[in-house]
Amino acid sequence: MPDEKVVPEEPERWSTWTGRARGWMLKRLPPDRLLPEDQPSYVASWIYVFGMGAIASLVFVIGSGIVLALNGPAWYHVSALGHFVNSAHLWSVELLFLTMVVHLWGKYWMAAWRGGRALTWMTGAISFFASIGAAFTGYLVQTNFDSQWIAFEAKDALNAVGIGAWFSVTDLGQLLTWHIVLMPLAVGAIVALHVLLVRVHGVVPPIDAAESDAQLGGSAAVTVAEEPPTAPRPVTESAAAAEPALVAHQEVAR
Numbered sequence: 001m002p003d004e005k006v007v008p009e010e011p012e013r014w015s016t017w018t019g020r021a022r023g024w025m026l027k028r029l030p031p032d033r034l035l036p037e038d039q040p041s042y043v044a045s046w047i048y049v050f051g052m053g054a055i056a057s058l059v060f061v062i063g064s065g066i067v068l069a070l071n072g073p074a075w076y077h078v079s080a081l082g083h084f085v086n087s088a089h090l091w092s093v094e095l096l097f098l099t100m101v102v103h104l105w106g107k108y109w110m111a112a113w114r115g116g117r118a119l120t121w122m123t124g125a126i127s128f129f130a131s132i133g134a135a136f137t138g139y140l141v142q143t144n145f146d147s148q149w150i151a152f153e154a155k156d157a158l159n160a161v162g163i164g165a166w167f168s169v170t171d172l173g174q175l176l177t178w179h180i181v182l183m184p185l186a187v188g189a190i191v192a193l194h195v196l197l198v199r200v201h202g203v204v205p206p207i208d209a210a211e212s213d214a215q216l217g218g219s220a221a222v223t224v225a226e227e228p229p230t231a232p233r234p235v236t237e238s239a240a241a242a243e244p245a246l247v248a249h250q251e252v253a254r
Contacts, residue, residue, distance in 0.1 A: 028200050036199075042206055047110070050103040057096035058191060062184060064089035069180050073143040093135060100128050112204045120197040127190040134183035140175045 014020045042048075067085050068076050076082030104124065113121040140151050151169045158164040168174055 029196065033202075034199050039203060040205065042209055043203055045206075047103075047106040048203065050099045050106065053099035054096060054103055055191065055195070057092050057099055058187070060092035061089065061096055062188070064092060065180065065184070069176075077143070093138070096131065097135070100131065104128055107204070110204060111207060114204060114207075115201060117197070117201050117204055120194060120201060123190055123194040123197060127187055127194060130183065130187045130190055134179060134187055137175055137179035137183060140169055141172065141179050143172070 014023055064085050068082075068089060071079075071082060076086040107121065107124065112124075140147050140154075154169045155164060158167060158169060
């Protein structure tokens, strides 16, 4: 029995919200776009590398932060290995902000919001500001004299703007929740959304490349549109009479 060809269902035929959601996602983010094997040649430029550098730095920040949180201040203030992990966490944060700033400004001057990528640009900017909030809470959870001085200096400022009642910078437990749980979740979710939007719309091309591609696409479209359609060739009586003989000849050849 020959194999039957499986025809995927159309999104309109899905009767459940999960099916419709799957159809919506596959239409906008097929597997070959979600995990592409190659990229355009202009992605080899250094300006595109800093985005991936920021993601790699974020992975190191989260990984070293998990190790520090599991072992606690009594470990990373005394142990030599704890000092190393604590320093790795600090310098990963420094590298994260360096690569994020270069990536942010580079994409700004490249007008990376072109081609329906406005939301991609906005999520990248929001992730940068969320990372600043995470860094501020990190200064307050060092559990040393520096963090105590910073907390009590910031307390009056936060009370003056009316948020000191629910955001207490002198409460170490609350700050650990913000720095270890809430802020990393926010930054990670926004960065994941940013990467998915990059996959949906593709990597933004340079401005000159985008203009040349648009010109080529427009000229190709005009050329195809101006080409007259090919009319079907009429079948003559002689051709119709010769068709059975041609079919018989093909059968004998088989």
